[in-house]
Amino acid sequence: MILFYAPGASSLAPHILLHATGRPFSLEKVDLMTKRWSGGDFNLINPKSYVPVLQVESGQLLTECSVILQFIADCVPEQALLPPPGTPERYDALQWLSFLAMEVQKNFITPERHGGVSANFLAKTQAGQHATRQLVSPRLDYLNQQLANRAYLLGDRFSAADAYLFMLLTWARRLAIDLAPWNHLSQYFAKIGAHAAVRQALEIEGPPHSLRTTD
Ligand SMILES: N[C@@H](CCC(=O)N[C@@H](CS)C(=O)NCC(=O)O)C(=O)O
Known part of the structure; x- marks a missing residue:
């Protein structure tokens, strides 16, 4: 599974849950300003132009945080997430x-x-x-x-x-x-x-973008 994420965005929730499963997964960071990722145009991954996106083993691209969380939890029913x-x-x-x-x-x-x-x-x-x-x-x-x-x-x-x-x-x-x-x-x-799952996800993501006030 591959999670497309941006530090501190809503993708942090599935990122935490993926760690909680203990199963292997990989991450792809998305620059939300430019909508680019290491593979190019992120809008080709999600035409809705936002994270999170979870690419599952079949290649299907899942969007919407609440749905992605359900998918991850249902991958490990024995863990009752x-x-x-x-x-x-x-x-x-x-x-x-x-x-x-x-x-x-x-x-x-x-x-x-x-x-x-x-x-x-x-x-x-x-x-x-x-x-x-x-x-x-x-x-x-x-x-x-x-x-x-x-x-x-x-x-x-x-x-x-x-x-x-x-x-x-x-x-x-x-x-x-x-x-x-x-x-x-x-x-x-x-x-x-x-x-532990939360600490791991936060450490990997690092600090989110700053919120400078402009007025
Ligand atoms: N309905 C979506 C909303 C996701 C969302 O708002 N993502 C934000 C980050 S938390 C985003 O990527 N925004 C980028 C943009 O709108 O340019 C969900 O529930 O997953």
């Missing part, structure tokens, strides 16, 4: 993945365009960062409430949903959103951040 397909627990997990994609991630992504691209997908202007905080805060309230009585999003063990939420919380940190008032969420962020 998601509940089995068709079960009530799986639908519970799918609600989380959809919530994280549509309610949390989408509200982090800025409508700002710098030089015609959104490669700096997090707001760079102070006004944009303020707007992001306004949109994201109610979702963080909900997550904090849910984490009051469970160790992980799906209960008592690490899952694909945690890889996704951890990635999103790194975006909160980059936007200088102080998680301290959401005490369950900030403890959760520290706990997930200590997982």
